[in-house]
Each structure stands twice: as C-alpha cells, then as structure tokens.
Amino acid sequence: MTGTYRLSDLVERLGGELIGADVAIRQVATLASAQADEISFLANPKYRKQLQETRAGALVLGPAARDMSDKPRILADNPYLYFTRVNALLNPPRRPPAGIHPSAVVAASARIEAGVSIGPLASVGEDSVIGAGTVIEAGCRIGDRVEIGEGGWLHPGVVIYADSRLGKRNIVQANAVIGSDGFGNAWDGSAWLKIPQIGRVLIGDDVEIGASTTIDRGALDDTVIEDGVRLDNQIQIAHNVHIGRHTAMAGCTGVAGSTRIGAYCTFGGSAMILGHLELADRVNVMAGTLVGKSILQAGTYVGQYPVQTHQDWLANASHLRRLDALATKVKELERKGGRNEADQGDLNA
Amino acid sequence: MTGTYRLSDLVERLGGELIGADVAIRQVATLASAQADEISFLANPKYRKQLQETRAGALVLGPAARDMSDKPRILADNPYLYFTRVNALLNPPRRPPAGIHPSAVVAASARIEAGVSIGPLASVGEDSVIGAGTVIEAGCRIGDRVEIGEGGWLHPGVVIYADSRLGKRNIVQANAVIGSDGFGNAWDGSAWLKIPQIGRVLIGDDVEIGASTTIDRGALDDTVIEDGVRLDNQIQIAHNVHIGRHTAMAGCTGVAGSTRIGAYCTFGGSAMILGHLELADRVNVMAGTLVGKSILQAGTYVGQYPVQTHQDWLANASHLRRLDALATKVKELERKGGRNEADQGDLNA
Amino acid sequence: MTGTYRLSDLVERLGGELIGADVAIRQVATLASAQADEISFLANPKYRKQLQETRAGALVLGPAARDMSDKPRILADNPYLYFTRVNALLNPPRRPPAGIHPSAVVAASARIEAGVSIGPLASVGEDSVIGAGTVIEAGCRIGDRVEIGEGGWLHPGVVIYADSRLGKRNIVQANAVIGSDGFGNAWDGSAWLKIPQIGRVLIGDDVEIGASTTIDRGALDDTVIEDGVRLDNQIQIAHNVHIGRHTAMAGCTGVAGSTRIGAYCTFGGSAMILGHLELADRVNVMAGTLVGKSILQAGTYVGQYPVQTHQDWLANASHLRRLDALATKVKELERKGGRNEADQGDLNA
Structure with missing residues (x-):
C-alpha cells in the first residue's frame, strides 16, 4: 500500500546518522506494535523499557539514546519530528481521482482549477473558485463566492458559507462548518432581533480544522484565522475572533466573540475563552480553563477544579x-x- | 449589492432625529472600518475615542452623545438597536430562487407550499409539510412527517428527524440536528437496553438554532423550545428539556434531560445544566457555570474557577x-x- | 401506528404478575400524560402523587407499590426495565424499505448484503461492506474499505472515514463522524507539521453513538470502542482512546488522546478526561468534572465548582x-x- 525505503534512503532525504545495517522498512509503528519491516522511535525516556522489547526492524533515536539499542537506527536531534517526516514520506494522502463526480452539482459560474477532485453528491455555488489540486469530498456544500486556495482538502460533509475565503493547503475534517452566522441578537424590548452577519471568514494558508468544528462569519468586520493554525474537533469560534499564526487548540474549546488571540498559543481541550478579550502571543491555556480576562503576558495559565472522590x-x-x-x-x-x-x-x- | 438610503429615508422608516446633512449611505460598518458611504454607531462610551477618528459618513448616536460628533447623524434612544434595524434594512438575506432543485429528492407525499426553495441534493421525507417561502438549502435531510412553518430557513446539512415540528420563521444553521434520539438507556443487569425515544421536538416561532447544535426528541413526552429562543452553535439539548420563550444560550452549552428552563433566561458559553432541574424566568447563568440544582429566583448565577498562572x-x-x-x-x-x-x-x- | 397488547400478552412475553383486568394497551406514556389505552409506570417514589392522579389504563409497579393503585397493573422487580421492554415491544424502529435508493452513489466494489437499505443521496466507497439488514439513511458518507456489521443503523449525515470498522447492531445518530484524523502535530521549529493518522477506529457490537459526536482514528495504533458502549451527542473521542465495554458517556464529554477507560464506567455531561491516563473499570465521573490524573480505583469522582449568586x-x-x-x-x-x-x-x- 505504501512504498518501501531503506534507512539510507531516509538519511539521504531527511538527514540524520545511520548506525547499523541498511535495512528496508515499509511502515512506521509504535515500539509496542512494530514488526520487523517497520521503524519506530523513542522520544520519551518513559518508554525506554519498550525499546528493549520492541520487534521493530529499525529505530529513530536521539543522540543521548545512541547506544540504548543495537538495532539498525537513525540518530536525529529531534527523533519525534524525524519520525513524523518518515511517517509522512511513507503515508502520503490517498488522493481520489481528479475530476468532478457526475452526481456533484457545480454552478456553471464556479471556477474549478486544474487537478481538482469533487466527490459524489457535493455541491459548489455560484462564482466560487476551487484552487488547483484541491480535493472536495462527498457531500461537501460550498456556497456562493467562496474561494479555496490550491492544494486544499475538504473531507465529507463540510459546509462553507458564501463569501468565505480559505488559503492554500487547508485541511478541513468532516462536517465542520465555516461561515455560519454569528450569535448576534439585539433585544428590542420584547424579543431578540437578529443582527445580520455581514462579515466573512478569512483563513490563511496551511490551516487544519477539525471535525464538527464551527467558525462563525464576522458581524460587521471579518473573523480571521491566520496561517498555520490548528483547530481540533468540536471547537466553536465565534464572530470576529482573530487567531494568530500557528496557534493550536485542542478539542471542545470555545472562543466567544471579538476575542483576539495571539500567535504561537496553545489551548488544552474544553478551554473556554470569553469575548472581547486579548491574549498575547505564546500564551498556553491548560485544559478546562475558563479565561475571563485578557492575558497580556506569555506563559501558562490554568483554572482547573481538581477532581476528588465524591x-x-x-x-x-x-x-x-x-x-x-x-x-x-x-x-x-x-x-x-x-x-x-x-x-x-x-x-x- | 445592497441599496442606498438617505438618512432621511432611515428616519422616515425607523424614527430618530436627523442632525446635519442628509447624506446617502450604502452599508453599515464599525467605527474603525467605516468609509464615507457607510454609517456607524456608538453605544459603548468605551469607543468614544474611535468616534473622533472614524471616517464614517454618518453615525447613529444616543441622546447623550448628541454633540460628540459634528458628522451627519441620527439620534436614537437605543443606538445599538437602531443600528441593527439599519443593518437589517441594508442587508436582507439573499434568497435563492424558489423551486425544487432537480437533484433534490422530495417524497411525492410531501406538501411543498408556495415560494419554497429546496436546494441541490436535499431530501424531504414522506408526508412532510414545508411552509410557504421556506428555504431548504443544499444537502438538508428532512425526515418523514416533519412540519416546518412558513418563512423558515435551513442552512446546508441540517438534519430534521421524523415527526419534528418547527414553527414559523425558524432559522437553523448548518449541520444542526433536530430530533435525534435522546440518551435513554436502561441497565438490564449485563448491558444497556436502548429505550425507544417516542417523543417529538416541538419548536415555536422565530427561533434560531446554531451550527452543529443538537436537540434530542423526547423519550415519552416532547422536547419543547418556545417562541423566540436563540441557541448558538455546538449546543446540546437533551430529551424532554423545555426552554421558555426568548431565552438565549451561547455556544457549547449543554442541558441534560427533563430540565425545565424559564423564559427570558440567558446562558454564557459552555454552561452545563444538569437534568431534572427547574430554572425560573429571567435567570442568567454565566459562562462555564455548572448548574447542579434548581434555581427558583431570577438573578445572575456563577460558578467559574478563576484562571491563574500555572x-x-x-x-x-x-x-x-x-x-x-x-x-x-x-x-x-x-x-x-x-x-x-x-x-x-x-x-x- | 403501533400494535395493541393485552396485559396478559405482556406477562407472557416479559414475565411479571398481572393484577386486575386484562385490558388492552396501545402505547406507553408518563403518569402525567397517559390516556386510558396507555400503560405507565412508577419507579421513583417521588412521583407517587402522580400515581393517584394518572389516567393511565394500566401500570407497571414494583413489588413494594403493589397496592398503591387499584388499576390493572403488572408487578415487576424492576419496573423501569420492564416498562422499557414494553416500550420496545410497542415501538419497533420504522425501517425504511430495503434496497438502494436510485440517487445514492455506491461503489461497484462495495459489498451490500441482504436487506440493506441505503437512503437518498447517500454514498458508499470502494471495497466497503455493509452487513445484512443495516440501514444507511439519507446523505450518509461511507468511505473506502469500511466494514459495518449486520443490523446497524446510520441516521442521516453520518460520515465514516476509510478503513473504519463497526460491529453488529451499531446505531449512529445524525451527523456523527467516525474516523476523522486525530489532532497530531509536531512542531518543526517554525510551524506545525501534520502527523499522518494511519490508525483506524474499531467499534464493537451493540454500540450507540450520538448526534454530532466525533471519534478520531488512531495515530499509529487504533482507537477502540468496545461492545455495548453508549456515547451521547457532541462527544469528542481523540485518537488512540480505548473505551471498555458498556461504558456510557453523557453529552459534550471530551476524552483526550491515548487515554484508556475501563468497562462499566459512567460519565456525566461535559466531563473532560485528559490524555494518556488510565481509568479503572466502574469509575463514575460526575458532570463537568475534569479528570487530570489516572483513576485506578472504582468509585465516584467529582470536581464541580458550585454555582452561587454572582x-x-x-x-x-x-x-x-x-x-x-x-x-x-x-x-x-x-x-x-x-x-x-x-x-x-x-x-x-
């Protein structure tokens, strides 16, 4: 299913130092489950015992672990990152064939660039642009005037509302929603009056968005997700939020309206960030933490209630x-x- | 894209007092981003400095701010509400054409009233009724015997289970689910036995439901959402919950089974309301708060763990x-x- | 709509002791709403007053409540469980007709077994197997090489990624996602590098998965859900999580990567379980609780911040x-x- 590489092939492409026999490997695996034609790695000394017991045919190790095994091995400064690169090399995404499936409904005014794949029963609205090589899987709903950059991948059931813009190489997991109306309501004395949400969602390059995550369009101005951001599953991003580049959020996190989050931040799962706040660059918010005020200094912040017996x-x-x-x-x-x-x-x- | 209005047109339709030149405006915008053909507003004195710097062509101000700008302006008692009405006037929803898209699958027994739009690849089940002028966007799944009132709007990918009833002018954002089975399980001594969920979801008029929100059908009796309720994205409403009129819930909130919530309540994001409780009218629950007991007095309630440095x-x-x-x-x-x-x-x- | 049963029919099929007239009943209902042709039950003494006022034609009671009513009644050791069995008898799921809807797109290489129903506008990928009698409702997206056991039921809009395996009699509610990429990212010094997620999701028999719930595929090894597990709506299960048999989780719960949860556990709504932990069998985690360390003893655990007035x-x-x-x-x-x-x-x- 995947190709086979010799360790010397890997070293040639990815660097590192080869020690021992130049064996061929077929796949990556954990120390515990690896077989003779697979390569594994040790990044965390906690798993050192597994290193002794593994049946892996080859290993990626850090310099300090150079002699912890006598198996064929590659030494790399950051074995986790090196192993990820081997993983990516061995497991390229399986692209569906280019072309528009006959059951898809694509507006005549849409511009579908070279090498795009549009899957069964997907739909693309008027005047939208799908960049070269992008994959739109089954049942995706692309609204009108949407722009998706080249090399993107939308998994099944993704909904992109009108006027949203996604940069290059975005990956969007299944059933995520981009561009839904923000929660804008004005009390008119007897009922809530809906505030038209006329801003857009603007997403940079190399962003990944998780399954069932929702990103609301802006109320007046735009909601903005900068380059390289990572959003896990079940996340809610409200209108006019701004997320700086390379920030990563774990699942079930919520960000309320108009909050501005810096670059290189991380959020543990189920964090909740209130609205109209500002978070500096390199702020780390731990899981389950409610952030109720702006955080202007980089650092790690927590508000977890400790678990006990009942x-x-x-x-x-x-x-x-x-x-x-x-x-x-x-x-x-x-x-x-x-x-x-x-x-x-x-x-x- | 939108029409142009003179300030005198606005005053004629919406009231208020015009001061200064009767300029024409094309769109609404924030103070910070407005251009010469746009109108902005000041509701929060915090943004007073922006008022001096704005390039907006016109403003909506409260009586106390009458002389804070010499631009053409409309005085209104509630400038935020007035501005919202201008916004709605300038930005009517862009309706897709009426009619059933040829790729949609609509049961012969369904009753589709006048002016309905059913988008590409949507489906409507047996004996369902879609009220006049309702928009069903691409890929929606309407089950059997569903009733949707006039003037509704279902964004792409919404799923409505059999026997659900939605009132008039409901707006449902993408990938929301209405009528899914509640979490009903009886332990039989060795495994969970599924309890058939035979109640329905009954939703009143003028309700808005957010993207990826889920509302379970009742177990025996019905789940009920009254008129004018606002539910944001990623909300979970369990079986047999009853939500009173004009109550509003922010994103990621969960309400467990059989809880009865009053009218005119508000819930901050990620609130969690346990099951079999009763909340009075006009209860405000702040974000991230777990409500573990009934609240019988109107008021504001909180249970947030404060964030600190690690x-x-x-x-x-x-x-x-x-x-x-x-x-x-x-x-x-x-x-x-x-x-x-x-x-x-x-x-x- | 449903059949009619005499109380003696019920006793013959389900056991219990009949006291009073052998009346016919048509449906199950709560004490408060039951009519003369309906049967209700009392399991919680809290509702004893309703017992006196109910118009139900028959009742299911526990031995201790034998003489609390003089209506026709069935005595059962566990009246709630007995009533659930009556409910299931009276309310079998309404199966759509077997066969593949002409608007569905099913790969020629897929194996569709006897009695399968594939609804409108659904799609099934290459080399997938749909077990006998399984129902795939409208708009489901089944990827390539997916295996779904016999007697399953996928509600509309469910997405199953390639290579996932579901056992027999799984029920999956609308818009749930199974097999999405886990949140795997390695920092390369300037950006997040996506870690290919090459594990699968393996789900046992008799599992039910709620609406909009997401279950990520494994990174290297598989994500595993054992037999009889119950997951409510809006739940997030991260990569390589292992959930033991008959464990039940209420809505909005999140489980982070590689955590191993035992059998017969229960989780209240909005619980959050951090990654790389181990939870023993028969651990009960109450709603809203963040579990930040392994729990090796059965028991009930809590970490709720109590609600107060503001x-x-x-x-x-x-x-x-x-x-x-x-x-x-x-x-x-x-x-x-x-x-x-x-x-x-x-x-x-």
Missing part, C-alpha cells in the same frame, strides 16, 4: 460557598493573635 | 482538596482563641 | 487566587496558638 468533594466543595467568611475569620484570628501577643508582651514586661 | 494555581488549587481540614483548623483556632481570651481575662482579673 | 461568587471566588496564603496564615496561627498555650502553661506553672 465523598471528599462533598466535604470540601461546600466551603467554597463561604470562603469569604473563612478568610474573615482568619483575619479576625490574626488580629486577636496580634493583640494576644501584645498582651503577653505586657505580661512578660 | 505556578500560582499549583500553589492554590491543592488546598481545595483539603478545604474541609482548613475550615476545621480555623474553627479549632477560634475555639482556642475564645479560651485564650477567657484565660487572659482570668489573668487580668 | 454577588456571593464575587465575594468567595477571589480567595481561590490566594488560598495558599490563607492556609499559610492558618498554619502560622496554629504555631502561635501552640506557643501561646505553652506560654500560658508557663504562666500557670
């Missing part, structure tokens, strides 16, 4: 509801303690 | 696991403190 | 940011308190 939680959590009273008692005790010390000072005097 | 969090959060012990120590200190004071009283006597 | 929360939550300082003060007071007692001992000596 019994311990019952005993402890109830005090949260009267923490202020507890703090007041302590202050009072300190005051009295000071007086006592003073009193005793007097007594000792 | 270092500070490590120092502080660990104490949550032994808050009960801390409170006990304080009680003990108070007891002793009382005794000490008594002792000293004796000494001083 | 005013109370403001007073209390701020102390969380300096809980360590508070604990230090208490320790200091205890130290001094001890010294004071010692001092007083001296004085009293």
Whole structure:
C-alpha cells in the first residue's frame, strides 16, 4: 500500500546518522506494535523499557539514546519530528481521482482549477473558485463566492458559507462548518432581533480544522484565522475572533466573540475563552480553563477544579460557598493573635 | 449589492432625529472600518475615542452623545438597536430562487407550499409539510412527517428527524440536528437496553438554532423550545428539556434531560445544566457555570474557577482538596482563641 | 401506528404478575400524560402523587407499590426495565424499505448484503461492506474499505472515514463522524507539521453513538470502542482512546488522546478526561468534572465548582487566587496558638 525505503534512503532525504545495517522498512509503528519491516522511535525516556522489547526492524533515536539499542537506527536531534517526516514520506494522502463526480452539482459560474477532485453528491455555488489540486469530498456544500486556495482538502460533509475565503493547503475534517452566522441578537424590548452577519471568514494558508468544528462569519468586520493554525474537533469560534499564526487548540474549546488571540498559543481541550478579550502571543491555556480576562503576558495559565472522590468533594466543595467568611475569620484570628501577643508582651514586661 | 438610503429615508422608516446633512449611505460598518458611504454607531462610551477618528459618513448616536460628533447623524434612544434595524434594512438575506432543485429528492407525499426553495441534493421525507417561502438549502435531510412553518430557513446539512415540528420563521444553521434520539438507556443487569425515544421536538416561532447544535426528541413526552429562543452553535439539548420563550444560550452549552428552563433566561458559553432541574424566568447563568440544582429566583448565577498562572494555581488549587481540614483548623483556632481570651481575662482579673 | 397488547400478552412475553383486568394497551406514556389505552409506570417514589392522579389504563409497579393503585397493573422487580421492554415491544424502529435508493452513489466494489437499505443521496466507497439488514439513511458518507456489521443503523449525515470498522447492531445518530484524523502535530521549529493518522477506529457490537459526536482514528495504533458502549451527542473521542465495554458517556464529554477507560464506567455531561491516563473499570465521573490524573480505583469522582449568586461568587471566588496564603496564615496561627498555650502553661506553672 505504501512504498518501501531503506534507512539510507531516509538519511539521504531527511538527514540524520545511520548506525547499523541498511535495512528496508515499509511502515512506521509504535515500539509496542512494530514488526520487523517497520521503524519506530523513542522520544520519551518513559518508554525506554519498550525499546528493549520492541520487534521493530529499525529505530529513530536521539543522540543521548545512541547506544540504548543495537538495532539498525537513525540518530536525529529531534527523533519525534524525524519520525513524523518518515511517517509522512511513507503515508502520503490517498488522493481520489481528479475530476468532478457526475452526481456533484457545480454552478456553471464556479471556477474549478486544474487537478481538482469533487466527490459524489457535493455541491459548489455560484462564482466560487476551487484552487488547483484541491480535493472536495462527498457531500461537501460550498456556497456562493467562496474561494479555496490550491492544494486544499475538504473531507465529507463540510459546509462553507458564501463569501468565505480559505488559503492554500487547508485541511478541513468532516462536517465542520465555516461561515455560519454569528450569535448576534439585539433585544428590542420584547424579543431578540437578529443582527445580520455581514462579515466573512478569512483563513490563511496551511490551516487544519477539525471535525464538527464551527467558525462563525464576522458581524460587521471579518473573523480571521491566520496561517498555520490548528483547530481540533468540536471547537466553536465565534464572530470576529482573530487567531494568530500557528496557534493550536485542542478539542471542545470555545472562543466567544471579538476575542483576539495571539500567535504561537496553545489551548488544552474544553478551554473556554470569553469575548472581547486579548491574549498575547505564546500564551498556553491548560485544559478546562475558563479565561475571563485578557492575558497580556506569555506563559501558562490554568483554572482547573481538581477532581476528588465524591465523598471528599462533598466535604470540601461546600466551603467554597463561604470562603469569604473563612478568610474573615482568619483575619479576625490574626488580629486577636496580634493583640494576644501584645498582651503577653505586657505580661512578660 | 445592497441599496442606498438617505438618512432621511432611515428616519422616515425607523424614527430618530436627523442632525446635519442628509447624506446617502450604502452599508453599515464599525467605527474603525467605516468609509464615507457607510454609517456607524456608538453605544459603548468605551469607543468614544474611535468616534473622533472614524471616517464614517454618518453615525447613529444616543441622546447623550448628541454633540460628540459634528458628522451627519441620527439620534436614537437605543443606538445599538437602531443600528441593527439599519443593518437589517441594508442587508436582507439573499434568497435563492424558489423551486425544487432537480437533484433534490422530495417524497411525492410531501406538501411543498408556495415560494419554497429546496436546494441541490436535499431530501424531504414522506408526508412532510414545508411552509410557504421556506428555504431548504443544499444537502438538508428532512425526515418523514416533519412540519416546518412558513418563512423558515435551513442552512446546508441540517438534519430534521421524523415527526419534528418547527414553527414559523425558524432559522437553523448548518449541520444542526433536530430530533435525534435522546440518551435513554436502561441497565438490564449485563448491558444497556436502548429505550425507544417516542417523543417529538416541538419548536415555536422565530427561533434560531446554531451550527452543529443538537436537540434530542423526547423519550415519552416532547422536547419543547418556545417562541423566540436563540441557541448558538455546538449546543446540546437533551430529551424532554423545555426552554421558555426568548431565552438565549451561547455556544457549547449543554442541558441534560427533563430540565425545565424559564423564559427570558440567558446562558454564557459552555454552561452545563444538569437534568431534572427547574430554572425560573429571567435567570442568567454565566459562562462555564455548572448548574447542579434548581434555581427558583431570577438573578445572575456563577460558578467559574478563576484562571491563574500555572505556578500560582499549583500553589492554590491543592488546598481545595483539603478545604474541609482548613475550615476545621480555623474553627479549632477560634475555639482556642475564645479560651485564650477567657484565660487572659482570668489573668487580668 | 403501533400494535395493541393485552396485559396478559405482556406477562407472557416479559414475565411479571398481572393484577386486575386484562385490558388492552396501545402505547406507553408518563403518569402525567397517559390516556386510558396507555400503560405507565412508577419507579421513583417521588412521583407517587402522580400515581393517584394518572389516567393511565394500566401500570407497571414494583413489588413494594403493589397496592398503591387499584388499576390493572403488572408487578415487576424492576419496573423501569420492564416498562422499557414494553416500550420496545410497542415501538419497533420504522425501517425504511430495503434496497438502494436510485440517487445514492455506491461503489461497484462495495459489498451490500441482504436487506440493506441505503437512503437518498447517500454514498458508499470502494471495497466497503455493509452487513445484512443495516440501514444507511439519507446523505450518509461511507468511505473506502469500511466494514459495518449486520443490523446497524446510520441516521442521516453520518460520515465514516476509510478503513473504519463497526460491529453488529451499531446505531449512529445524525451527523456523527467516525474516523476523522486525530489532532497530531509536531512542531518543526517554525510551524506545525501534520502527523499522518494511519490508525483506524474499531467499534464493537451493540454500540450507540450520538448526534454530532466525533471519534478520531488512531495515530499509529487504533482507537477502540468496545461492545455495548453508549456515547451521547457532541462527544469528542481523540485518537488512540480505548473505551471498555458498556461504558456510557453523557453529552459534550471530551476524552483526550491515548487515554484508556475501563468497562462499566459512567460519565456525566461535559466531563473532560485528559490524555494518556488510565481509568479503572466502574469509575463514575460526575458532570463537568475534569479528570487530570489516572483513576485506578472504582468509585465516584467529582470536581464541580458550585454555582452561587454572582454577588456571593464575587465575594468567595477571589480567595481561590490566594488560598495558599490563607492556609499559610492558618498554619502560622496554629504555631502561635501552640506557643501561646505553652506560654500560658508557663504562666500557670
């Protein structure tokens, strides 16, 4: 299914130092499951024991692990990254054939560039542009006046609303939605009045968007996702959010409207970022954390409630509801303690 | 793309007081991005500085801001609401042509009323009714015996299960699901037995439902969403939930089964409401809050764990696991403190 | 719509003891809404008052409730389970006709077994196998080399990526995604490099998966869901997660990569389980709880921040940011308190 490479082929293409026999490998695998025609790697010393037991035919190791195995191996400064490159080499995406499936519905005014593949039962709206070599899988819904750059890949069921723009080499996983109306409602005294959402979604190059993730169009201005951003599954990006380049968010995270997130940030799963905030570059927000104020300094931020047994939680959590009273008692005790010390000072005097 | 209006046209239609030249405007925009043929607004004094710098051709201002600009302007009691009405006037939804796209699959027994638009590759089941003027976009899946009122709009990929009923003028964003089976499982001693979900989803008029939001059908009775409700993206409404009129929920919120939520409530993003609870009218739940008990009084409720730097969090959060012990120590200190004071009283006597 | 059963028919099929007239019933219903031709049940003594007021024609009661009503009734050890079985008997799923809808696109190399129903505008990829009697509803997207066991049911809009395997009798609700790429990214010094996700999703028998739930394929090894698992809506299962048999998760829960969850576990809604953890069998995690470390003992675990009025929360939550300082003060007071007692001992000596 994939090609076969000798270790010397890999070193020639990707660098690194070959030690031992120049064996051929067919696939990448974990230390625990690798077979004789597969290559594995050690990046985390925690798995060192597995290194002794692996049946892998070859290994990628860091310089410090040079002699931890006598198998055929490639030494690389960053074995995880090197292994990823081997993985990518051995497992290129399986492209469907170019061309428009006869069951797809493509507007006559759409511009479909060279080598594009449009799958069964997909649809493309008026005046949209699909860049060269892009893959639109089955059942995708591309609205009117959408622009998708070259080399993109939309998995099945993706919906792109009118006027959205995706850069080059975007990957969008199944059933993601880009360009839906933001949550704009004005109270008119008796009901919510819908605020037309007339901004767009603008996405840079080399962005990946996860399955069932939703990105709302802007209200007046645009929602912007910069180059190289990574969004996992089930993420919600509200209108007019701006996400800086190479920021990565794990699954189930939500970002409320008009928040501006810097570059090179990371977010653990189920984080929630409130609206109209600003997060600096290189801010790391840990999983489950609600960010309720702007964060202007790079660093790692957390707000996780620690898990306990139900019994311990019952005993402890109830005090949260009267923490202020507890703090007041302590202050009072300190005051009295000071007086006592003073009193005793007097007594000792 | 949109029409052009003079300020006097706006005042004639929407009220307000015109001050200055009766200029023509073409579009709405933010203060920061507006051009000479665009109208902007000031509702939040925080943006007053932008008012001085804006290139907008006209403004909507509140009475107190009457003289904060000398540009052509309309005074309105609620400038945000007024601006929204101008926005709606300038940006009517772009309706696709009426008619059934030849690639759609519509059951012969379905009743499709006047002016309905059914997009490419959509499907409508047996005995369903699509009300006059409703738009069903590409790839929507309408089950059997579904009723959708007049003037509705279903964006691409929406799934409506059999027997669901939507009122008039409902807007449903892409890939939302209405009427899926609720999470009903009975433990039979060795496995989960699926409980058939035979209730329906009943949705009132003028409801908007966000992208990828899911609303489960009732188990025995129905799940009910009343008139004017607003649900953002990625929301989960479980079986037999009842949501009162004009309640609004921000993205990623979850409501567990059989909970009854009042009218005019608001929920911040990622709130989680447990099952079998009752929330009164006009309850506001802030973002990220888990509601674990009924709330019978109107008001604002919160349960957010505050974010800190990782270092500070490590120092502080660990104490949550032994808050009960801390409170006990304080009680003990108070007891002793009382005794000490008594002792000293004796000494001083 | 459904058949009619006499109580004696039910007892013959399902066991239990019939007391009173052998009436015919047509449907199941709640105590509050049941009519004369419907059967209801009492499992929770909380609803005992409703028992007196119900218009139900018959009841399922536990032994202890034998004489709480004089209506025709069936006594069963577990009335909830018994009632569920009656429900299932009266409400078999409405199967669409077998056969492939002419608008569906099914690869010539796919193997479609006997009695399969493939709905309008669905698609099935190359070399896939759809087991006997399985229902694939409108607009489902089955990739290449997918295997789905017999008796399955995929609701509209479900996407199954290539190489996924589902066991027998799986039910998948609308717009769920199985087999999407996991969130695998390696930092190459200037950008995220996508890690090819070459593992599969393997799902056992009798699994139900909720609407808009996403299950990522494995990175190198497979993501595994064992027999009888129940996943509610909007759940995210990351790559290489392993979920043991009969575990049930409520809506909006997220499980990060490589975490291994035991059998017979339960998770409340919006729980978040971090990656690379291990959870033992029979662990119950309550709603909204973030699990940040492995749990090796069966039991019930919680980490919920309690909800308060906004005013109370403001007073209390701020102390969380300096809980360590508070604990230090208490320790200091205890130290001094001890010294004071010692001092007083001296004085009293």
